[in-house]
Amino acid sequence: MRPTRRQALLTVPAVAAASAAAHPDGPTPARGLTVRMADPLNLEGPFAEQTATRTPTEEFFVRSHFAVPNLDEATFVLEVTGAVETPLKLTLGELKAVAAAEKKEITLECAGNGRVFLTPATRGLQWQFGAIGNAEWTGIPLAEVLKKAKPRSAAVEVILVGADKGAIADPATPGPIHFDRSISIEKAVQPECLLAWGMNGKPLTPGHGFPLRTVIGGYYGMASVKWLTKIVVTDKPYDGFWQTFDYSQYERRDGGLATLVPVGPMQPKAQIARPAYGGSVPAGENVAIAGFGWAGEKAVGRVEVSTDGGKSWAAAALGEKPAPLRWVPWSFEWAVPKTPGPATLLCRCFDAAGKGQPEKRDPDRRTYTINHLIPVPVTIT
Ligand SMILES: Nc1nc2c(c(=O)[nH]1)N[C@H]1C(S)=C(S)[C@@H](COP(=O)(O)O)O[C@H]1N2
Ligand SMILES: [Mo]
Numbered sequence: 001m002r003p004t005r006r007q008a009l010l011t012v013p014a015v016a017a018a019s020a021a022a023h024p025d026g027p028t029p030a031r032g033l034t035v036r037m038a039d040p041l042n043l044e045g046p047f048a049e050q051t052a053t054r055t056p057t058e059e060f061f062v063r064s065h066f067a068v069p070n071l072d073e074a075t076f077v078l079e080v081t082g083a084v085e086t087p088l089k090l091t092l093g094e095l096k097a098v099a100a101a102e103k104k105e106i107t108l109e110c111a112g113n114g115r116v117f118l119t120p121a122t123r124g125l126q127w128q129f130g131a132i133g134n135a136e137w138t139g140i141p142l143a144e145v146l147k148k149a150k151p152r153s154a155a156v157e158v159i160l161v162g163a164d165k166g167a168i169a170d171p172a173t174p175g176p177i178h179f180d181r182s183i184s185i186e187k188a189v190q191p192e193c194l195l196a197w198g199m200n201g202k203p204l205t206p207g208h209g210f211p212l213r214t215v216i217g218g219y220y221g222m223a224s225v226k227w228l229t230k231i232v233v234t235d236k237p238y239d240g241f242w243q244t245f246d247y248s249q250y251e252r253r254d255g256g257l258a259t260l261v262p263v264g265p266m267q268p269k270a271q272i273a274r275p276a277y278g279g280s281v282p283a284g285e286n287v288a289i290a291g292f293g294w295a296g297e298k299a300v301g302r303v304e305v306s307t308d309g310g311k312s313w314a315a316a317a318l319g320e321k322p323a324p325l326r327w328v329p330w331s332f333e334w335a336v337p338k339t340p341g342p343a344t345l346l347c348r349c350f351d352a353a354g355k356g357q358p359e360k361r362d363p364d365r366r367t368y369t370i371n372h373l374i375p376v377p378v379t380i381t
Contacts, residue, residue, distance in 0.1 A: 033059065036125045040064045041207070045130035048276040050292065053320060053329055054105070055133035057200045062207045063110050063131065065179050066166040069227050073211045078145075078195075082159075082233040085150035092211055095195065099144035104194060104217065107134040107294050107327045111220035111247060111263045114370035122367045129271045134292075134327050137215045138198025143189040145231070151185060154235040158188040160214050160223070161230035171245050181223050181247070182238035182262075183216060192217030192297070192325050195228065217325040218297030220266055220369070222247045250364040258364075266296030268357055269371040270303045270316075270330065270349035280379040284338040289316075294327035295351035302350050305332040309344035309375065310359075316347070336380055345376040 033043040045061040078095055080088040090098070110131035112124050125131075146158070162179040187193065194215040197204060204210040209226030216223035222242065243262035251261035270293035281287045293303040293316075300322040304313040319329035330347075337343070350356045361372045 033061070034128075034130065036127060040067050042125055043207075044127055045133055047128070047130040047132065047271065048273050050273050053134060053327070054200065055135055057135065057202065057205060057208070060133040060135060060199075060208065061110065061127075061131045063125075063221060064164070064207065064226070066164040068206045069163040069165075071163060071211055071227060071229075076211055076229075078212060078229060078231070080145060080149040080231045080233070082231075083152040083155045083235045084146075084233050085152065086148065088145070088149050090145075092197070095145070095212070096140070096197070098148060099140040101138055101140060102194070103136050103138050103198075104192065104215070105134065105136045105326045106192065106194075106215050106217040107132065107266075107325065108215070108221045108224055109266055109269075109294070111222055111368040112370070114374060115367055117374050118361065118367065118370065124367045128277070129273070131221075132271075132292075132294075132327075135199050136201065137194055137196040138201070139194040139196030139215065141189075141191055142193040142195055142214065142231075143191070145195060146185075146189060146233070149231075149233070151233045152235065155185050155233045156236060157182040157184055157234045157238055159230075159232040159234060159238050159240070160225035160228055161232065162209075162225045163227040163229045168241070173241060177241055179225065179242060180240055181225055181242050182234070182240065183219070183223055185233070187216070187219070190217075218265055220247075220263055222263065247368060249366050249368050263368045266294065267369055267371040268295040268298075268300070268349045268351045268355055269293065270347040270357075271374075272345055272347050272376045275345070275376075275378050277376050278378070280381045281334075281336050281343075283336055283340050283380050285336055287334045287336050288331050289334050289345060289347075290329070290331040291347060292327040292329055293318075293347075293349035295322075295324075295349060295355075297324055298351040298353060298355075299324045300328045300349055301352040301354060303328075303330040304348050304350075305334075306346040306348075307334050307343060310346050310373070313348070322352070340380050343378050343380055345378060346373055348373055 043062040113131035116126040159182040165178045213226040248260040252259040272291040303316040316330040316332040
């Protein structure tokens with residue numbers, strides 16, 4: 001039986017419901033992930049238990065539209081084709097020799113993170129707070145491979161194609177299609193766009209894209225294509241399934257007409273990890289409210305907390321020096337009132353340029369880019 005919306009929301013992610021064998025990335029970790037979909041396996045990370053800045057790989061959310069493709073490192077080839085002077089076919093060894101390996105800490109947030117909080121309820125995976133994680137990725141800049149392939153002067157976009165594929169019923173696809181996404185050539189040559197084979201110092205796990213994926217820093221997760229086997233440089237914008245039917249929003253009004261645009265840059269957002277959503281706090285004591293804030297391509301400027309449902313706000317203390325592309329931990333010491341009863345906590349993030357979060361949900365964003373303020377109910381006991 002499907003849990004109700006309310007149950008799904010209040011479920012504490014203790015131990016995954018899937019058997020250990022069903023986990024593509026080894027034994028189910030003790031701290032547990034929540035299964036948002038069993039087949040293909042989609043897992044939500046235990047955000048309420050996230051304490052370190054780096055998310056351990058076994059607690060990192062998994063978002064896959066199709067079954068994990070079975071790729072062999074020994075026979076793996078990355079093809080670079082389309083509007084380039086020099087089409088390439090690179091083995092993993094050849095790819096690694098293109099440039100010096102780099103390590104970059106980058107936060108990935110699924111564009112649907114927080115979807116369970118949308119009213120009315122929408123279709124799509126009902127993520128709460130845990131479709132986000134921060135890892136150290138090892139790879140080379142996508143720019144280095146593009147430089148080698150020499151994009152033609154007319155090139156405008158780079159399509160990143162995954163090896164996974166399947167047919168979708170609604171809206172129907174013309175048979176099985178791959179997962180793919182395009183990004184502009186301007187974004188593709190930025191240093192935060194990696195072809196990565198390592199995650200947290202180890203080879204990618206099957207669920208996270210073994211043996212090669214892209215990590216497109218500052219963009220929502222859908223751009224970070226896993227199981228990357230093909231790069232197509234194009235001289236016109238791509239209108240593939242994953243940026244028209246899916247992962248698009250009404251961002252523009254061209255001549256007053258609502259115009260769909262592919263979802264792109266991660267927006268400023270902060271989330272409360274502790275106290276947990278729906279949890280309780282002891283009356284009259286000091287309690288740490290703690291969480292993470294991020295701002296995509298920009299660094300976090302500040303995070304603020306409200307313990308009175310948004311009437312008043314105070315600055316949270318940042319646990320680290322903020323930097324672009326990765327989240328920053330924050331905390332706030334709350335003197336909990338002496339009277340038992342319900343309380344509503346809120347947090348909000350501003351990027352270094354002062355851009356904050358919208359108070360209310362903007363329906364133009366369909367079911368993506370969810371960064372309006374989300375009240376966290378707690379009970380003072
Ligand atoms: N090939 C492929 N790449 C993909 C996906 C996919 O289904 N197939 N899902 C995307 C989405 S929507 C997200 S949010 C991220 C999640 O990365 P993760 O599973 O490593 O956390 O992968 C992206 N890359
Ligand atoms: Mo996603």
